[in-house]
Structures are given as structure tokens and as C-alpha cells.
Amino acid sequence: MRPEVRETQAAMEREGYIAEPGIATAVYLARAMRKPLLVEGDAGVGKTEIAKVLARMLDTELIRLQCYEGIDVNTALYEWNYPRQLLRLRIAGTEGREPAEAEHMIFSRDCLLERPLLRAITRREGPPVLLIDEIDRADDGFEAFLLEVLSDFQVTIPELGPVAAAHVPYVVLTSNRTREIGDALRRRCFYLYVEHPSFEKEVRIIRARVPEVVDGLAREIAAVMQAFRARRLHKAPGVAEALDWTRALMSLRQDRLDVDTVEETLGCVLKDHHDVQDLTARGVESLLADARSSTTADA
Amino acid sequence: MLDLDVVERLARLAGRLRERDVDVCLSDEIDGAAALVLVDLEDRGEVRHALRAALKIRRSDWETFDELLQGFWAADGSPAGPAAKPPEPPWRPRAERTGRTPRWRWMQATGQLPDEPGREPTGGDTPGWSADVLLRRKPFDDWTADELPAMERLLALAARRWKCRPGRRLVPVRAGGRPDLRRSFRRAVGTGGEFLALARRDRAVEKPDVVLLCDTSGSMDPHTRFLLTFALSLKRVVRRCEVFAFNTSLTRLTPWLTPEKIGPTLDRLAAGVPDWSGGTRIGASLDEFVTQYLDTLSARTVVVVLSDGLDADGPAVLASAMRAIRERARKVIWLNPLLGDPRYRPEARGMKAALPFVEHFVPAHDLESLERLLPLLAAGGGTRRGAGPGGPPARPAEQGPDPRGRAPRGVEPGGPPARQGATGAHGTLRGGPPGA
Numbered sequence: 001m002r003p004e005v006r007e008t009q010a011a012m013e014r015e016g017y018i019a020e021p022g023i024a025t026a027v028y029l030a031r032a033m034r035k036p037l038l039v040e041g042d043a044g045v046g047k048t049e050i051a052k053v054l055a056r057m058l059d060t061e062l063i064r065l066q067c068y069e070g071i072d073v074n075t076a077l078y079e080w081n082y083p084r085q086l087l088r089l090r091i092a093g094t095e096g097r098e099p100a101e102a103e104h105m106i107f108s109r110d111c112l113l114e115r116p117l118l119r120a121i122t123r124r125e126g127p128p129v130l131l132i133d134e135i136d137r138a139d140d141g142f143e144a145f146l147l148e149v150l151s152d153f154q155v156t157i158p159e160l161g162p163v164a165a166a167h168v169p170y171v172v173l174t175s176n177r178t179r180e181i182g183d184a185l186r187r188r189c190f191y192l193y194v195e196h197p198s199f200e201k202e203v204r205i206i207r208a209r210v211p212e213v214v215d216g217l218a219r220e221i222a223a224v225m226q227a228f229r230a231r232r233l234h235k236a237p238g239v240a241e242a243l244d245w246t247r248a249l250m251s252l253r254q255d256r257l258d259v260d261t262v263e264e265t266l267g268c269v270l271k272d273h274h275d276v277q278d279l280t281a282r283g284v285e286s287l288l289a290d291a292r293s294s295t296t297a298d299a
Numbered sequence: 300m301l302d303l304d305v306v307e308r309l310a311r312l313a314g315r316l317r318e319r320d321v322d323v324c325l326s327d328e329i330d331g332a333a334a335l336v337l338v339d340l341e342d343r344g345e346v347r348h349a350l351r352a353a354l355k356i357r358r359s360d361w362e363t364f365d366e367l368l369q370g371f372w373a374a375d376g377s378p379a380g381p382a383a384k385p386p387e388p389p390w391r392p393r394a395e396r397t398g399r400t401p402r403w404r405w406m407q408a409t410g411q412l413p414d415e416p417g418r419e420p421t422g423g424d425t426p427g428w429s430a431d432v433l434l435r436r437k438p439f440d441d442w443t444a445d446e447l448p449a450m451e452r453l454l455a456l457a458a459r460r461w462k463c464r465p466g467r468r469l470v471p472v473r474a475g476g477r478p479d480l481r482r483s484f485r486r487a488v489g490t491g492g493e494f495l496a497l498a499r500r501d502r503a504v505e506k507p508d509v510v511l512l513c514d515t516s517g518s519m520d521p522h523t524r525f526l527l528t529f530a531l532s533l534k535r536v537v538r539r540c541e542v543f544a545f546n547t548s549l550t551r552l553t554p555w556l557t558p559e560k561i562g563p564t565l566d567r568l569a570a571g572v573p574d575w576s577g578g579t580r581i582g583a584s585l586d587e588f589v590t591q592y593l594d595t596l597s598a599r600t601v602v603v604v605l606s607d608g609l610d611a612d613g614p615a616v617l618a619s620a621m622r623a624i625r626e627r628a629r630k631v632i633w634l635n636p637l638l639g640d641p642r643y644r645p646e647a648r649g650m651k652a653a654l655p656f657v658e659h660f661v662p663a664h665d666l667e668s669l670e671r672l673l674p675l676l677a678a679g680g681g682t683r684r685g686a687g688p689g690g691p692p693a694r695p696a697e698q699g700p701d702p703r704g705r706a707p708r709g710v711e712p713g714g715p716p717a718r719q720g721a722t723g724a725h726g727t728l729r730g731g732p733p734g735a
């Protein structure tokens with residue numbers, strides 16, 4: 001393993017992110033080659049967290065663009081501050097300014113409201129981390145626009161002219177794969193698919209993120225999570241759920257898992273009605289038995 | 300600097316990936332080469348991770364990639380084991396293996412077999428007579444290959460009238476909608492700061508994506524060809540259309556369907572789809588769709604299943620697959636050719652299991668019934684999230700005493716051709732649903 005990759009892995013771990021070599025390699029490469037990193041995977045496996053950790057690692061600002069169905073350039077890039085423009089226009093009118101001068105007053109940088117993409121490009125203090133979250137929710141039109149921004153890191157505001165990036169930001173895109181990302185955008189990026197963590201990794205994550213947890217409980221939780229994922233659920237619980245559950249159990253002062261505890265706190269883990277029904281039908285005991293047999297097999 | 304040898308190996312690897320239908324293009328190879336400079340070439344694990352990221356290998360292609368990567372390490376660059384076999388064209392071998400000649404009426408329809416006599420439509424001179432009306436209500440069993448272009452023309456007409464649901468994105472419009480401050484302001488500059496007229500924008504019209512799942516088993520034989528023609532016509536008017544065929548297993552047809560070559564394509568499909576015209580395992584096939592292709596479904600996808608619901612498997616698998624599809628897609632429509640028969644009752648176990656997850660259950664035995672499908676595809680589906688399997692199943696039985704019986708809400712055949720047909724439509728669409 002390259003020392004740089006190992007260093008990336010160690011740095012991520014210092015920030016509380018347990019990265020296996022695959023993740024560390026992809027993050028290191030994206031960083032070294034200044035390419036956007038497209039992260040895909042099931043909900044709750046820690047895709048967004050990669051961007052946050054990267055920002056902490058580089059000690060820089062995290063600028064987040066949350067995508068949604070119907071997001072457009074106005075919310076992503078920039079918007080004019082209309083009340084201010086209107087005010088200035090009136091002032092210019094009463095003062096009898098020349099039209100050119102008035103226009104200059106209206107379409108100046110201080111009438112511009114920067115939205116995440118523009119802010120990421122114009123940040124002076126060094127390259128930020130730009131997180132474009134859940135890109136699969138935006139429509140393809142927006143994806144095409146993003147493509148332009150991500151290849152040139154330059155945007156054109158008709159009234160002001162082109163704005164080039166002061167520093168090329170580190171870009172992380174995440175996708176829950178509710179739709180396939182266009183090939184063109186995929187090509188611009190490095191690609192990382194994050195899977196659900198293995199048992200050992202999950203234990204480490206739980207202990208890193210909830211330091212006060214006792215070792216036995218962390219192992220039990222991780223084992224049950226593995227057992228959950230081995231079943232075909234509609235919404236398989238991710239690491240986020242495991243951490244929630246751990247914290248919930250800690251605040252209930254439980255230090256081991258039994259049938260009653262699991263049943264009472266099931267809402268932290270299973271977020272789908274059918275899954276809950278399914279589990280109650282098959283019995284929590286069988287789940288715990290599955291979990292135990294898998295850990296003993298590991299040991 | 301990379302060894303030239305490594306670059307060559309990388310190029311070979313990319314070539315082999317492409318042969319196995321893993322989409323890797325030249326720019327990916329360049330990324331791969333650049334990534335290899337940055338990693339430890341001695342560490343196979345690291346090279347694997349790096350190439351997976353740089354070549355953008357999807358999760359579903361990981362196994363293929365790992366297999367071919369073995370060849371990257373081999374001294375002569377030749378892949379080890381099974382990968383050494385040249386890729387076979389997807390359609391030939393299976394047909395040869397099973398030794399089955401597709402039992403299919405295509406040959407008859409193309410004129411290679413003598414057609415039954417006395418099937419020509421009559422009445423060419425009668426006033427008001429239109430070939431279209433007859434064609435529209437002609438059961439698919441009776442169609443000939445000569446009439447395929449006419450069918451396509453009719454479908455294209457219907458598609459043009461197709462209304463679409465408004466999306467969320469805002470686009471400039473002349474009137475209506477909501478004020479667009481940005482453009483208004485821009486205009487006002489030209490008039491010295493006076494807003495003479497507000498610019499407006501409104502929600503853009505969006506066409507849905509369609510995923511078609513066609514049953515090609517023996518029981519569907521007479522219908523399949525026309526339903527696939529319909530799939531092709533549909534492919535031209537919707538934004539994205541994925542077509543799958545299933546009988547005992549699932550095959551993705553989308554790459555094989557091109558508009559120019561309906562005939563040849565269908566012949567090729569007949570040979571290529573495993574067990575074409577064989578038995579049906581609907582549950583297992585849909586389950587395969589759920590495990591492999593669930594990504595193709597999104598909030599704007601309408602899923603259309605073309606099948607008679609005669610399943611060889613138990614209903615539990617089918618129900619669970621239908622539920623997964625229903626949860627992800629905007630709408631699920633089930634087209635059943637048997638529904639055109641007045642005596643038909645959806646009592647097959649498979650059909651019963653699937654119905655609770657189906658929003659529209661419609662016949663598909665003639666062109667007119669397919670035309671009715673178009674507005675269903677377009678009409679907004681607000682019920683996607685709310686109604687689970689516990690919700691009211693969209694059984695035609697609940698449509699009330701409407702003489703057109705089966706046409707669910709929102710179906711209004713618009714435009715002259717449709718109305719023409721509607722006057723005499725009851726005949727083909729009669730056969731009230733069971734249990735009414």
C-alpha cells in the first residue's frame with residue numbers, strides 16, 4: 001500500500017471515519033487528481049460523511065448543495081437580490097444617473113446572492129469541499145448544467161461575465177441510486193461504491209463514534225445489524241441506524257441486548273412498517289440467534 | 300511515468316471489459332492510467348480499488364471486473380479461466396442449446412406460412428367506412444404482418460394526443476404560472492425601472508419514463524409480437540423506455556429494440572430470449588427484476604406489465620416482487636390480453652396475488668385497448684406513496700357501472716379517432732369484471 005493511501009486512511013480514522021482500503025484509495029485518488037468523487041451506495045452507509053470528513057481532514061469549509069426534484073440554477077448557483085436592485089434603481093432614478101451607471105449599480109457583485117455552487121467557486125481562502133448531495137434527485141437538465149460547472153469550474157453570469165474559480169474545490173457527489181446517473185457526469189468523476197460495513201468494521205465504527213459504549217454491546221449491536229442485513233428487508237438499516245440505536249441503548253442504560261430491549265427500541269433500526277411486521281412474525285429470538293451464530297462463526 | 304507495458308495491459312483490460320458489456324470508454328482508461336501512476340502497483344488490492352474507481356465500475360459489474368482483472372496480472376495479459384472464452388452473441392447459443400424452434404406465429408404473419416383464407420377486412424366502399432376503426436378493434440390474434448405499419452401509425456397518432464403531467468421545474472411561459480422576478484427585472488431595466496409586465500414561469504411538462512415487462516411465454520404467444528411493436532412505438536414517444544421480456548427468467552431487451560427493424564428484431568428476440576414461448580415463472584422473473592434492475596425505477600417511472608398472470612410459481616414471490624416494484628415506481632399498470640374476453644375472471648393465483656399492487660388493470664387484446672393505456676401512463680399518480688398493499692386495489696370491479704366498464708378514472712380518449720372508435724367500443728371492452 002502506498003504511504004499516501006495509508007496516510008489518507010489514518011487521517012480519515014482520526015476524524016472518526018473507519019475507511020477500508022477501497023474507500024481510502026478512491027478518496028486519495030480523487031484528491032490527488034482533483035477529480036470529483038461520485039459516491040453511491042445504500043442509504044445510511046456513510047456517503048455524505050465522506051465529504052464531511054474530507055473537509056475536516058483538509059481543515060476547510062464544507063459547502064453543501066442538497067439536491068431535490070425541481071432544483072434549478074437559481075437555487076444552486078446564484079440569484080439576484082431583487083429588493084436591493086429595486087431600491088438602487090429608484091435611487092438612480094431620483095438622482096438622475098446615466099443609464100449605464102445605473103445598470104452598473106444594479107448588476108454589481110453586492111446585489112448577487114451566492115448560492116452553494118458559486119460560493120464554492122469564488123471562495124478566496126483556499127479550496128473548499130463541495131458536497132453535492134443526492135444528485136439522483138435532481139433532474140437530468142440540472143445534471144447537464146452541473147457537468148458544465150464541474151468540467152470548467154467557471155460559470156457565466158450574463159450581466160457580469162464569466163466567473164472563474166479562485167481555487168478548484170474538492171467535489172463529492174452522492175447518489176442513492178433512485179435513478180441512474182448520466183454517463184457523461186459519471187465519466188467526469190471517480191467512482192466509489194460504498195457497501196454496508198463488515199462486522200469488524202461496524203464494531204470499530206460504533207466504538208469510534210460512541211466512545212462510551214461497552215465493548216460487548218458494540219459487538220452485539222454489530223452482529224444484530226449483520227443479521228438484519230442478511231434478511232431481505234425493504235429498507236436495510238445502515239450505519240446511521242446502528243449509531244442511533246447504540247446511543248438509544250446507552251441512554252436507556254442497557255449494556256446488553258435481549259428480546260425485550262430489541263422490541264422496545266426497534267424503531268431506531270427498522271424504518272419500514274412491513275419489515276417490523278415481518279420481524280415480529282418471525283420473532284426477535286430468531287434474529288438474536290442468527291446474530292449469535294454469525295459471531296461465533298467469525299470467532 | 301507508467302511502464303508502457305502497464306498501459307498496454309490496462310488497454311487490454313478495458314477492451315475485455317467492453318466485450319463483456321461493461322461500459323468503459325477511452326477517457327476512463329486515461330483516468331485509469333493516471334490513477335495507476337499514483338498507487339502502489341505491487342499492491343494488487345490497491346490497484347483493484349484504484350481501477351474500480353477510475354474506470355467507474357458499477358456495483359453490478361464488480362464480479363466481471365474482478366474476474367478480468369486476473370488477466371491484468373497474468374504474464375501474457377491473457378485472462379484466466381472462463382474469461383478466455385470469446386464473448387458469444389447473446390442470442391444464438393441458447394436457442395441452439397435448447398434445440399427449440401420458437402413456436403411462434405411470426406412465420407405465419409410474415410407470409411412464410413400460408414395464412415388462413417377469408418380474413419381480409421371488407422367494406423372498402425361503404426361511406427364512413429374507415430380501415431382504422433376496424434383495425435383498432437381487431438383482436439391481435441387476427442393481425443397480419445402487413446398491418447404492422449398501420450398499427451404503428453395509429454399508435455403514433457394516439458401518442459401525439461398524449462397529455463403529460465406537469466413537473467417541478469419552472470420554465471418561462473407567456474401567461475399563467477407565477478411571477479418570474481429575475482426576468483421581470485431584466486425587462487424592467489429596459490423601461491427605466493418600471494415593471495410594465497411581469498414575466499412568468501410555470502411548471503414544465505414532463506413525460507414519464509416507462510418500464511415494460513413483457514411476458515413471452517407460450518400462453519401469451521399470439522399477443523407478444525404486437526405488444527412488442529407497441530413497446531417500440533412507445534419507446535419513440537416517451538423520454539426513457541426500458542423493455543424486459545420474461546418467461547422462466549428475465550432478459551433486458553432495450554438494447555435490441557430499434558425502430559427500423561421490428562421484424563428482424565423480433566426474429567432475433569425469438570431466438571435469443573431463453574425459452575421464448577415456453578412456460579412462465581412470473582414471480583421468479585419479477586423477483587429477478589427487483590434484485591437486478593430496481594435502479595431503473597424512479598418516482599417518474601410507470602411500470603407496465605404485459606402478462607396473462609398464469610404463473611407456475613407460488614403467489615408469495617410474485618406478491619413480494621410486486622410490492623417492491625410498487626413502492627419504487629410512480630404507477631404500476633397490468634395489461635392482460637385475456638381481459639378482452641368477457642368470460643375471463645382474474646382467478647389465477649398469480650394474478651390474484653399481483654392485483655393488490657396494481658393501479659390499473661386493463662385489457663390488451665386490441666389496438667384500442669392499447670390506446671387507452673396512453674392517458675394512464677401520463678395521468679399524474681398521487682397514490683404512489685400512500686396506498687400500500689393494504690390500500691384499495693385498483694380492480695376494475697370498483698370502477699362502477701360505467702358502460703366502458705374497465706376504463707379507470709382519467710381515461711378520456713381524446714381526439715377524433717378515439718371518439719370514432721369509442722362509439723362502438725363496448726363490444727370489445729365488454730365483459731364486466733368478475734365479482735362485480
